[in-house]
Amino acid sequence: xxxxxxxxxxxxxxxxxxxxxxxxxxxxxxxxxxxxxxxxxxxxxxxxxxxxxxxxxxxxxxxxxxxxxxxxxxxxxxxxxxxxxxxxxxxxxxxxxxxxxxxxx
Numbered sequence: 001x002x003x004x005x006x007x008x009x010x011x012x013x014x015x016x017x018x019x020x021x022x023x024x025x026x027x028x029x030x031x032x033x034x035x036x037x038x039x040x041x042x043x044x045x046x047x048x049x050x051x052x053x054x055x056x057x058x059x060x061x062x063x064x065x066x067x068x069x070x071x072x073x074x075x076x077x078x079x080x081x082x083x084x085x086x087x088x089x090x091x092x093x094x095x096x097x098x099x100x101x102x103x104x105x
Contacts, residue, residue, distance in 0.1 A: 019060035020083045022049070022067075028084030030093040031071060046070055066100065077101040 026038035039057035041047055047054045048068040049061065061067070065080045078097040087093070 019062040021057065022047070022054060022059045022061045023057035025061045025080070025084055025096070026067075026069075028087045028093065029078075029096045030087070030090055031069075031076065041069060067097075074103050075101065076103075 023035050023038040023042060026032050026041075027035045032038040032041075035057075042054055042057040042059070045053050045055045046069055049059065050065050061080055061083075063080055063082060066077065067080065068075065068077050070076070077100040079100055080096070081098055082096050084093075084096055
């Protein structure tokens, strides 16, 4: 069976049964305008996942993980509630996480 003629999306599911790439989840949850921006923060070692420093964008994020990372002048602490099927509108993106340290609280 040939894969020529099938799209990349048809060959590789956006969400694995166990988890999703960290950079893709951060982008889908609308914390970053691009996956490149999310991957750069990972590469700089500025993201913690459940207490572990993450330095690779391909690390798998799972439901229940707690992510801590700087965003602008704030430190965001979010709990992953769901994996992203797509990068939808902001109201849909907010259903992917629980903000444990809301800005302005």
